[in-house]
Amino acid sequence: MIVGALFGASLLLVLPAAFGLDFSRLQQSLIGRFGEARLPLFADWQRLLAEGHGLGEPEKLRQVNDFFNRRVAFDDDISIWQQSDYWATPLETIGSGRADCEDFSIAKYYSLLEMGVPVGKLRLVYVRARQNGPAGPTLQAHMVLAYYASPNAEPLVLDNLRPEIAPASRRTDLSPIFSFNSAGLWQGTGNQSSKSNLSRWQDLLSRARAEGFE
Numbered sequence: 001m002i003v004g005a006l007f008g009a010s011l012l013l014v015l016p017a018a019f020g021l022d023f024s025r026l027q028q029s030l031i032g033r034f035g036e037a038r039l040p041l042f043a044d045w046q047r048l049l050a051e052g053h054g055l056g057e058p059e060k061l062r063q064v065n066d067f068f069n070r071r072v073a074f075d076d077d078i079s080i081w082q083q084s085d086y087w088a089t090p091l092e093t094i095g096s097g098r099a100d101c102e103d104f105s106i107a108k109y110y111s112l113l114e115m116g117v118p119v120g121k122l123r124l125v126y127v128r129a130r131q132n133g134p135a136g137p138t139l140q141a142h143m144v145l146a147y148y149a150s151p152n153a154e155p156l157v158l159d160n161l162r163p164e165i166a167p168a169s170r171r172t173d174l175s176p177i178f179s180f181n182s183a184g185l186w187q188g189t190g191n192q193s194s195k196s197n198l199s200r201w202q203d204l205l206s207r208a209r210a211e212g213f214e
Helices: 002-007 023-034 039-052 057-071 077-081 090-096 101-114 194-211
Strands: 011-014 122-133 136-147 156-158 174-180 184-187
Touching (some): 023 090, 039 057, 101 136
Antiparallel strands (some): 122 174, 174 184
C-alpha cells in the first residue's frame, strides 16, 4: 500500500535545493533551443504560476495538475529525445510539448515550488504501476508527484495517468520504490534502484540551473 511503504521510510541523503525562476532567461533558452512555436504555451505557464501565488494549496495542485495533463502530450523518451531514459527540465517539457511520466512529475514539482508550495510538502515518487493488459495485469515503472498538507498527513497523488488528484490510500495500483525532492532521498530497506535515478536527478538539477531555475 502506497501510504505506509512509501512515506514511512527514513531520510537517507540531503541534496542542495534548486528552484526559483528567471522568466526572461527561460524564454531566451526556450527560443534558442525550440524556436518560437511554444511561446504561447510558455506564456500560459508563466500566467498560471503568477496567478497561482494568491491561491490556496489545494487549488494550486488542481490547476498545475490540470495544466500539464491537458496541455502536454504523453510520449516516450525514445520518440522525444532519442534516449531510453531522459529526465526533462520543465523548460524542455514546455519546449517539446511532450513528456513521459518523469517529465510530467518534474514539471509539476517545479511549478508548485514557484507558486509558493514549500519543498517539504512535495516528493517525486518512483513506483511500480499495475496496469491491465491483454495478457493480464502487468507492473510498469512510473513516477508521480506526492503532496503532504502536513508532515503526518496522508499524501495526495498527482499523476499523468489519471485526471483526478487522489489520496494515496485510493491508489492501490501503485507500489512505491523510493521518493525524493530537492532536500533529500527516502527509500525502503534493500532498495538499490534509486542510485542511478538519483544520478539522473542530480543531472536534471544541474541542467535546470543552467536554464535559469535556481
